[in-house]
Structure formats: structure tokens, C-alpha cells
Amino acid sequence: MNKTDRLLAILLELQQRKVMRAEDLASLFETSVRTIYRDIQALSEAGVPVIGAPGQGYSLMEGYFLPPIMFTAEEAVALLIGTDFVEQRFDAEYGERARASRKKIESILPDRVRADAARVRKTMRLLAPGSKAASGEEKDYVELVRRAILEERKLEFHYVKNMPDSKGNRKSFRSAAPYGLVFLQGSWTLVAWCDLRQGIRHFRLSRMKDLTILEERFELPPDFHLENYRPRDDRNLLVRILARHGIADRVKEAGNYYIETLEECEEGLLVSFRVRRPEEILHWVLGWGSDVVVLEPQSFRDRIRDEAEKMFKRY
Structure with a gap:
């Protein structure tokens, strides 16, 4: 590695690791400590604000960032599309930050x-769902939830859940300690400790009403890490349907969160789902009309037939 490459590499290491000793840098770049001293001096003379603390190591002055002047077109596109996503899906504050970042x-x-x-x-386009909640109220809630997570304060809200077995929707009042936000299937989902259920639950922001940040504080459990969190999968019921050849491609493209397998056969496309109910x-199945047939379980076949009879009576 020549001196120029090593100077840039040292700068990147200091940006990422915050503090590094000369001995560690020398070991990393397979050179002498004396050479690292000279490199640090060269960076300082070039205007890079390197701070040396006896017994601790070298660091960069807070707020200093190396301008990313070596982006390829592909890397730049990846970053710029990322700012487009943030602007569309995050709250107004982060949307403004995304626009500023894009300009920089x-x-x-x-x-x-x-x-x-x-x-x-110009050849790519990031499409956001066109629902009103996704562009308005859900964005506002993202800002509130994000603030509550950072301040470690609890949330209070009404939660509207569709209950197929009952008449209409069920609305419940919840208070929860917000652990994190996940963007899943085109919408934001809150992972939180629910005081009512006394356990970790998931809440779609689009189903929340009257969301409020409380003064009450909470502490994030030391063993909880959102990047490692995997919810318990209690989808134990297998449902199988057969879609005719004419709509097989559309079924594949439409997708569904609960789809487990897709298999081509003589009669069409076999689709297996793993669900709770x-x-x-x-x-989703009714939406395909007579182009799909439920194979199992029998109870679901009966349910589809009952719904079809109700629809027939309406006409």
C-alpha cells in the first residue's frame, strides 16, 4: 500500500472506529509505529483535524467528515434512491433531511x-402505496413513534383490528413501550411491549388512532436487539388452493405475506399458505373469483362456498 492510499485508509478507520492507537494502526497496515506518526503529521498538515490523546490514541475532531468524492455512478444511484425512499416513507423532518442530503x-x-x-x-422509479394513511397520518405517527423511542417514553393509542369472526372491527385502548419500527409489506409496524397483553406485540401504524406520547418512561431490556429480534411464528394452519393457468402469473406477481410454496402442475398453480386462521x-382468495379453488382444509372450502352463496343472494 502506497502512502496516499494509507493516509486515506487511516482517515476512514478513524471515522469508523472513533479512537485508535498508533500501535493498532501500525499492526493493521503492516508498517512501523514511526511511519504512522509521520502519516498522522501529514494528515494534520493537510488540514485534517486529528486529535492525539496520550495513552488513548488518535481521533478526529467531532463533526469532521471526509467528503465522499470517489463514488461510482452505481454507488451514487444507490444513495440517491435511498434518499427518495426516506422522503416518501419517513416523517416530514427526515424527509427534509433526505432532500438536503440529496443536494449535498x-x-x-x-x-x-x-x-x-x-x-x-431516470430509468428507475420508487413507487409508494397510494393510500391516504401511508402519505399522511402514518407519516405523522412515524415521527411521534421515532421520538418516543429515542426519549424512551411510552405511547398511548387506540388500535383498530379487523376481526373476521365478529361483526366489523374491534377497537382497543393500548399503552406500550416502543422498542423499534419495522417497514414490512409496504407499511410501518411498531414492535413494542404491550402493557395490556404483558408481552411484545406488533402494531401497524395505519391501524392506530389518537396516538400520544406519555411522560412515563421505560427502559429497553438489555437483551433486546431489534436487528436480532425474530417474532414467534404461530402460523400452524396449512391452506392449499389451485389457481388456473390463465392467472398463474398474476398470482405470482400479486404475492401474499402468507404464501409458503408455489408449484406448477397440470391443472394450474398450487399455492400453499401458512396462516393462524x-x-x-x-x-385475497375471494378476489380471484372462480379462477381459484380451495383444496384444503374442508372448513375453509365451506367458508368460501358460504360467502359465494351470500354474494349470489345479493344479486
Whole structure:
């Protein structure tokens, strides 16, 4: 590694690791400690604010960032599409930060890379769901939940849940300690400790009403890490349907969260679902009309027939 490459590498290490000793840098880059001393001096003379603390190591002055001047067009596109996503799906504050970040990234790109990135972005489009909740109320709730998570304060809200076995929806009042936000199946979901259920539960922001941040504080359990969290899978019921050949491609493209397997056969497309209750896919199956047939379980076949008879009577 030549000196120029090593200087850049040292700078990147200091940005990522915050504090590093000269001995550790020398071991990392397979050089002498004396050479690291000279490299640090060269960075300082070049205007990089390197701080040396006896017995601790070197660090960069807080707030200093190396301008990303070496982006390829593909890397720039990835970052710019990321700002598009944040602007569409996050709250107003982060949307404004995304727009500002986009301008900064574009301003430091070389002309050729900026032109290539613009050309590639014109061929791609990030589509957000067109629902009112996703563009309005849900975004507002993202901001509230995000603030509550950072401040470790509990939330209070009414939660509306569709109950297929009962008449209409069921509305319940909840207080919860917010642990994290997950973007799943086109909508935001809150992972939280529910005081009512005394356990971790998942709440779609689109189903929340009257969301309020409370003064009451909570402590995140030391053994909880959102990146490692996996909810218990209690989907134990197998449902199988047969879709005719004419709609097989559309069924694949439409997708469904509960689909487990897709298998081509002579009669069409065999689709297997793993659900808690058949009602979770009732309307999805009915939406395909006579082009699909429920194979099992028998109870779900009966339910589909009952719904079809009710529809027939309406006409």
C-alpha cells in the first residue's frame, strides 16, 4: 500500500472506529509505529483535524467528515434512491433531511458521475402505496413513534383490528413501550411491549388512532436487539388452493405475506399458505373469483362456498 492510499485508509478507520492507537494502526497496515506518526503529521498538515490523546490514541475532531468524492455512478444511484425512499416513507423532518442530503451528494459528485447517476435514476422509479394513511397520518405517527423511542417514553393509542369472526372491527385502548419500527409489506409496524397483553406485540401504524406520547418512561431490556429480534411464528394452519393457468402469473406477481410454496402442475398453480386462521386470506382468495379453488382444509372450502352463496343472494 502506497502512502496516499494509507493516509486515506487511516482517515476512514478513524471515522469508523472513533479512537485508535498508533500501535493498532501500525499492526493493521503492516508498517512501523514511526511511519504512522509521520502519516498522522501529514494528515494534520493537510488540514485534517486529528486529535492525539496520550495513552488513548488518535481521533478526529467531532463533526469532521471526509467528503465522499470517489463514488461510482452505481454507488451514487444507490444513495440517491435511498434518499427518495426516506422522503416518501419517513416523517416530514427526515424527509427534509433526505432532500438536503440529496443536494449535498449531488453537489460533490464529479460532472461525469453526476450525469451518469441522473441518467440511471431516470430509468428507475420508487413507487409508494397510494393510500391516504401511508402519505399522511402514518407519516405523522412515524415521527411521534421515532421520538418516543429515542426519549424512551411510552405511547398511548387506540388500535383498530379487523376481526373476521365478529361483526366489523374491534377497537382497543393500548399503552406500550416502543422498542423499534419495522417497514414490512409496504407499511410501518411498531414492535413494542404491550402493557395490556404483558408481552411484545406488533402494531401497524395505519391501524392506530389518537396516538400520544406519555411522560412515563421505560427502559429497553438489555437483551433486546431489534436487528436480532425474530417474532414467534404461530402460523400452524396449512391452506392449499389451485389457481388456473390463465392467472398463474398474476398470482405470482400479486404475492401474499402468507404464501409458503408455489408449484406448477397440470391443472394450474398450487399455492400453499401458512396462516393462524383461514380468515386471514379469505378476501385475497375471494378476489380471484372462480379462477381459484380451495383444496384444503374442508372448513375453509365451506367458508368460501358460504360467502359465494351470500354474494349470489345479493344479486
